[in-house]
Amino acid sequence: MCMKIGFIGLGIMGKPMSKNLAKAGYSLVVRDHHPENEAELTALGASVAKTPREMAEQCDVIITMVPNSPQVKEVCLGEHGIIQGAKPGLVVIDMSSIAPLASREVHDALAEKQVKMLDAPVSGGEPKAIEGTLSVMVGGDKAVFDQCYEIMKAMAASVVHTGDIGAGNVTKLANQVIVALNIAAMSEALSLATKAGVSPELVWQAIRGGLAGSTVLDAKAPMVLDRNFKPGFRIDLHIKDLANALDTSHGIGAHLPLTAAVMEMMQALKADGKGNADHSALACYYEQLAKVEISR
Numbered sequence: 001m002c003m004k005i006g007f008i009g010l011g012i013m014g015k016p017m018s019k020n021l022a023k024a025g026y027s028l029v030v031r032d033h034h035p036e037n038e039a040e041l042t043a044l045g046a047s048v049a050k051t052p053r054e055m056a057e058q059c060d061v062i063i064t065m066v067p068n069s070p071q072v073k074e075v076c077l078g079e080h081g082i083i084q085g086a087k088p089g090l091v092v093i094d095m096s097s098i099a100p101l102a103s104r105e106v107h108d109a110l111a112e113k114q115v116k117m118l119d120a121p122v123s124g125g126e127p128k129a130i131e132g133t134l135s136v137m138v139g140g141d142k143a144v145f146d147q148c149y150e151i152m153k154a155m156a157a158s159v160v161h162t163g164d165i166g167a168g169n170v171t172k173l174a175n176q177v178i179v180a181l182n183i184a185a186m187s188e189a190l191s192l193a194t195k196a197g198v199s200p201e202l203v204w205q206a207i208r209g210g211l212a213g214s215t216v217l218d219a220k221a222p223m224v225l226d227r228n229f230k231p232g233f234r235i236d237l238h239i240k241d242l243a244n245a246l247d248t249s250h251g252i253g254a255h256l257p258l259t260a261a262v263m264e265m266m267q268a269l270k271a272d273g274k275g276n277a278d279h280s281a282l283a284c285y286y287e288q289l290a291k292v293e294i295s296r
Contacts, residue, residue, distance in 0.1 A: 003027065004026075004030075005021060005026050006055040007029070009036070011218040012233075013122065018063075020129075022106060023044075023132075028180065029040060029046065029058060047220060050292060051198045052078075052084075056084070056086045056090060060089075060090065062089070063094075064093070065095045067240070069102035069244075071096070072103075073100065074105060076092060076109070086115045088114035089115075089145065092106075093117075094120065095120050095121060098121075100119075100167075100173070101166070101248075104165055107165045118139065118148060119139045119166060121137060122137075122155075123172065132156065133154055136160070137163060137171035138168045139161075141165075159162075172241070173248060177242070180282075182216035182217065182220075186283075190203065191294060193292070198202060200294050201296050224283040226295075227278060229284075234277065235269055236270065236276060241273075243260065243263070269281060
């Protein structure tokens with residue numbers, strides 16, 4: 001393939017996503033704060049750019065996968081950002097999970113330099129990033145979406161256009177609300193079972209095929225039962241997403257009382273030193289209340 005793709009941000013999600021692009025045959029230029037992450041990609045044939053500007057000077061498409069809105073603005077619009085080296089027709093696909101209004105702000109600034117942008121956050125966590133089976137929700141011009149569909153599909157099982165710029169991140173916020181509330185409901189139920197003297201593992205096995213069953217339940221219940229809180233998606237990052245959801249809801253007048261409640265649970269866990277744990281550690285909040293341990 002003659003197309004050259006830049007990838008900024010080789011963290012828990014970005015590294016396996018970029019590896020899947022390399023496996024699909026794309027020519028990659030990468031950038032990360034950690035040289036050891038860059039080295040894993042250069043071993044697969046990628047080259048390294050010293051700055052986003054340098055990357056923009058040589059790439060047709062640049063994917064960003066960074067923590068939040070300020071980092072996206074910095075790599076796109078900063079002193080050494082993409083906008084400084086961009087040629088007309090360059091496409092930026094921001095796959096970070098950020099505030100929808102920030103996506104629109106960056107999009108409008110890039111458009112002044114004739115740079116196109118999609119906001120394309122993902123769901124599925126590290127396991128699906130490794131498998132290349134993520135779900136991608138995309139906002140932006142449909143023609144640009146069609147142009148970049150195969151690139152995104154190399155990292156995902158599902159790539160869906162959800163509307164204009166910012167719509168991808170609105171969709172992701174809705175996704176994160178549902179995931180957070182599912183994990184909290186699961187934790188509440190399994191702590192009830194444990195406190196009542198019933199095996200939480202058998203409860204999970206009994207309910208997973210019924211209406212209470214979900215992808216979240218099957219992904220997170222085994223982690224809790226195994227006491228495995230190694231992060232596929234950290235509590236700190238889910239706090240960031242829920243903060244964006246609540247800020248957006250306040251701005252448009254959509255009330256999210258259950259989201260606010262789970263946010264307080266996550267904030268309590270962060271204060272207890274569990275910010276870097278997987279979000280399945282929400283179970284620990286309930287365990288402290290009920291004075292039980294959910295395990296096999």
